[in-house]
Amino acid sequence: MFETLKASPLFKGLETEDINSLINNSSHQIKQFSNKEVLAYAGEKVEKAMILLEGKLQGEMIDFAGNSLKIEEMEPPQMVAAAFLYGPQSVFPVNLSAISEGKMLIIFKNDFTQLLSADQRVLSNYLNIISGKAQFLSRKITFLSFKTIKEKIAYYLLQNFKTGNQVVIINQSQKGLAEMLGVARPSLARTISEMESDRLIKWERNQVEILDLKSLQGILGR
Amino acid sequence: MFETLKASPLFKGLETEDINSLINNSSHQIKQFSNKEVLAYAGEKVEKAMILLEGKLQGEMIDFAGNSLKIEEMEPPQMVAAAFLYGPQSVFPVNLSAISEGKMLIIFKNDFTQLLSADQRVLSNYLNIISGKAQFLSRKITFLSFKTIKEKIAYYLLQNFKTGNQVVIINQSQKGLAEMLGVARPSLARTISEMESDRLIKWERNQVEILDLKSLQGILGR
Structure with a gap:
């Protein structure tokens, strides 16, 4: 697991031992999922940080006629819904479902906030991830015009x-x-x-x- | 100044004394600006956290024909360009100019990262601000369709x-x-x-x- 995490944007610049001790000092879970399992529904509260370790997930929207529309595909060692863990609308923007079996690392929000405080490199990495998301969306809006x-x-x-x-x-x-x-x-x-x-x-x-x-x-x- | 900061989203939930000691423990500046002063140009690197203390600013785009287009107006005690301090595209998305005289509090990026590590309430507040920005933009894109x-x-x-x-x-x-x-x-x-x-x-x-x-x-x- 720690080799996978070492390659993730969240733990960029950290050694395997550092990641190991950070994770083992915060309460965490490994969630196994099976193919086609729905992991969250749009509108559900995001209460934990999720890092994909194995397998593939997709974000999908169901329109009002009941059709499913794929929005995004996620692969390890990506964070899932990173920009939706904090903020006034911290809910899943789309349905999250598995398109293969796999597993992910789960850290509950309070523990994750403590982890961010505990290591300035992880904090900077996380700030880069969510700011990058906001910047991407901001530019996208410009281009939509x-x-x-x-x-x-x-x-x-x-x-x-x-x-x-x-x-x-x-x-x-x-x-x-x-x-x-x-x-x-x-x-x-x-x-x-x-x-x-x-x-x-x-x-x-x-x-x-x-x-x-x-x-x-x-x-x-x- | 500390009364103004107490009302800002970044220091929500903190007492004036806490803010006072946090700010005085990190190197900071007060920048005075005059009416119509251009404080930053679109594309310039964002290198510091800025909190507006007095006066009004606006974000404006200059199109290729040279016309100025107002995008956003900012008032105290708002953070300026909060979602553009970190991330791979940490540049001003628009020109930033003053529409009255005023002043702002400036904390350089490294000092600001340390301040975030020093107080979990400030950290959560900042994460809420930039995640909220990403969420707002994400919903806006949906509505543009x-x-x-x-x-x-x-x-x-x-x-x-x-x-x-x-x-x-x-x-x-x-x-x-x-x-x-x-x-x-x-x-x-x-x-x-x-x-x-x-x-x-x-x-x-x-x-x-x-x-x-x-x-x-x-x-x-x-």
Whole structure:
């Protein structure tokens, strides 16, 4: 278990022994789950920190017609519902169900708060996780206000563009970028190709050269 | 200053003396600002915790045509950019400028992390603030997926509706609700009136009686 935890964002930078002693000093449980088990329903109170150790979970929404819609897939050693443990609306935003058998580490909220106080590295890591979630959502909302994929890409590039440097560095995968912009990955790739054919940009791995700044700005000049 | 801080969400539940000793044990500054001063630009690294003590600030976006767009107004004793101090994108999401003269308390990030470790109440308060921000943004994204205000209201009510109880309790102001749904307050009020005329609901202060559940579900049955 501790090797898995060592790889988790929550325990980044800690040695196995440190994690071992932190966990063993706080009351915790290992919860086994079976495939298709529903672990929580949307709206239920989140009362414990959960770290996935084995198996896969998914967050799913049931719409009012009864259809299930997959929102997110979770893999070890990810924290589950990390940004919903504290706060005024600390309830599961979606149903949580297993898509394989597996197990997770559970620490109740009070014990988890004490664990955060006990080690500043774990505290910083947890603050990074939930702030990162808020930042991701904040950017996602900005991108939702643009209608076309071309506008979203232009906005993203101009936001990260620094005068005097033709090249914008992309610090995330194309999968992550597609998710943030709220578009499907093939559509993103297709639009990037179009913008390359139009000689607006040249996209190579994580570097994007701005070939025609004026036209790029023109896309947003509504 | 300590009386103002006592009213702030970060120091909720603490006595003035406790706040006094916590602040005096961590290195801090008081920053005075003048009206129209720009305190930070979008994209600049957030390196310190800021609590507004006097005066008003606003977050504003400058679009690519150079127009300024007000996003948010901040008042004492609010924390400024609380969810952007940690995390992988810990930069100001918008420009921060003063709309009156005033002052704020500044604590650098490392000292702030130590302060959080030093008092579990402050830690819980801060976790509540940033988790609340993530939760607000997460719900806002859900509502952005609905086109009409009627759909947004129906979804909100059905989400909070519990079988066997005709009345849904609204745990936020109409201003907060309008902001979360992403609609103007007068439009929200108008649509609520329409839904009352149609005898779908009866909205009284923070209690909404569901008169016609089937029709309410029908609004979303697309």
